[in-house]
Amino acid sequence: MAGTEVEIGEVPPAASALEILNTQVGGMVVLTPGLEVVWANAAARRVAPGLEEGSAIRPLLEGLTEEQKIDRLLFNRERVLAPAEPGGRDLYWLMHPQEMADGNLLLYIWDPDISEDMHDRRIAFLAGAAHELRSPLTAIIGFAELLREEGDGMDTAQQEAVAMIEQNATYLKRLVDDVLDLTRNSFGELSLDLEEVDSGSVATIACASLEPSIAAKGQTIECRVEDDLPRIEADSGRLNQMLTNLIGNAHAHCPEGTAIEVSLSADRQEGEVAIEVADDGPGFPFEDPDEAFRSFRSGGPQNPAEMSGAGIGLSLTKRLVQLHRGRIFVSSGLEGSRVSIRLPIDRKNAHPEYRPGPA
Amino acid sequence: MAQVAIADDSTPIRLLLRRRLEAAGHQVIEAVDGAELIELIEARCSGAVDLALVDWMMPRLDGAGATAAIRNKWPGMPVIGFTAGLPPAEVESPATPDAFIAKPFDFDYLFETIRELTAGPPRP
Numbered sequence: 001m002a003g004t005e006v007e008i009g010e011v012p013p014a015a016s017a018l019e020i021l022n023t024q025v026g027g028m029v030v031l032t033p034g035l036e037v038v039w040a041n042a043a044a045r046r047v048a049p050g051l052e053e054g055s056a057i058r059p060l061l062e063g064l065t066e067e068q069k070i071d072r073l074l075f076n077r078e079r080v081l082a083p084a085e086p087g088g089r090d091l092y093w094l095m096h097p098q099e100m101a102d103g104n105l106l107l108y109i110w111d112p113d114i115s116e117d118m119h120d121r122r123i124a125f126l127a128g129a130a131h132e133l134r135s136p137l138t139a140i141i142g143f144a145e146l147l148r149e150e151g152d153g154m155d156t157a158q159q160e161a162v163a164m165i166e167q168n169a170t171y172l173k174r175l176v177d178d179v180l181d182l183t184r185n186s187f188g189e190l191s192l193d194l195e196e197v198d199s200g201s202v203a204t205i206a207c208a209s210l211e212p213s214i215a216a217k218g219q220t221i222e223c224r225v226e227d228d229l230p231r232i233e234a235d236s237g238r239l240n241q242m243l244t245n246l247i248g249n250a251h252a253h254c255p256e257g258t259a260i261e262v263s264l265s266a267d268r269q270e271g272e273v274a275i276e277v278a279d280d281g282p283g284f285p286f287e288d289p290d291e292a293f294r295s296f297r298s299g300g301p302q303n304p305a306e307m308s309g310a311g312i313g314l315s316l317t318k319r320l321v322q323l324h325r326g327r328i329f330v331s332s333g334l335e336g337s338r339v340s341i342r343l344p345i346d347r348k349n350a351h352p353e354y355r356p357g358p359a
Numbered sequence: 360m361a362q363v364a365i366a367d368d369s370t371p372i373r374l375l376l377r378r379r380l381e382a383a384g385h386q387v388i389e390a391v392d393g394a395e396l397i398e399l400i401e402a403r404c405s406g407a408v409d410l411a412l413v414d415w416m417m418p419r420l421d422g423a424g425a426t427a428a429i430r431n432k433w434p435g436m437p438v439i440g441f442t443a444g445l446p447p448a449e450v451e452s453p454a455t456p457d458a459f460i461a462k463p464f465d466f467d468y469l470f471e472t473i474r475e476l477t478a479g480p481p482r483p
Contacts, residue, residue: 130443131416131442131443134443134462134463135369135372135443135462136371137462137463138372138375138443138462138463138464139369139371139372139375141463142372142375142379142463142464143371143375145466146375146378146379173463
């Protein structure tokens, strides 16, 4: 390898990549889908000396079904607390696993004595950041609302200006919330408050709340809910957040005259409720619709003025769909874009194609 | 209508609350932090304040401290806490307000909460 020039962006040679991983402070463990240890870096072996032999993961997971194992590794809000050695007193955490291209899982492993403090400081930082960002937004949105309500003395152009301030500040507030949620997700903090939910009425409310802003841009929205739609096990607040994101994206990215259509129907054969948000606008500016889900990627570089954080909303939406054990599809073409969310009616019977996937 | 005492270190937020509350027919006194709020209620309006609205993050005396002081001095006075960050953990203590309201404000919800808290029988 000596003398070989490595271009930026090129994958580094495997040997040096492993060396780099071995010098990382954070512990990393690669597991097969069957949860056998494939590889652990030096930091992980320091935290959990038993890892090399592949014996450390097992005591924690013995006697569990496959689904329970996945549940425990991927969805446990408390994180997994595992003994470093069978019967030993040392404990470590396995946090926010990510699925890799080859199907193996990458997990981060922490010594709780060290990470407890770090975790607390991160949460304190988050709380502080949320406060700092939301306080000025409270004043901006609050005064814009006041002006709108007392706006009799203003001419049309002034009322329009106030409406723009209010709509954009509200949009910014939603982005702040989404960014904070994504950050919480990367700490393994994002979780669902599950209950039996009538997704049809959540969608109807989401549509109604965005309708004024949509109408103001000369667009239309229609919400169609199939009769006798089964209730689903979901977090209604998060469901509203997903719908608001998708409808808000269509609204923000499509021109005047666009028709936005939200439809909910049951696919009893697949055991899912299908939620679709479609528009007849110009479509996603991506060659690959999956691009849309990448965090902090939006509207494409050709027109930076149009950048509006759709990537944040979509990647959070994807994560929320995954937490619901649902699936999400994006299609985009000349006739507009369509985002389909399919959520399992019974969360215990997720669709076979459901993938927990990386955040 | 109620006599409302507000405490928030942000001038625009105090102005916004004052305008909204006065438009709804309430009377407002305002303080820049929890310590000034306690002084204000004590010096000027002791017994005449129906409700306190306190921001949770304030210098000198924060929302939890102000709530605890109000509970101690004026046990019947309802307190609403404002939070712009993550809601504090739900632990019942003297510093727990009667309600938490998230920033940015949903004023319909705020006024509904004020109505509920000022209409009911006084706290024991």
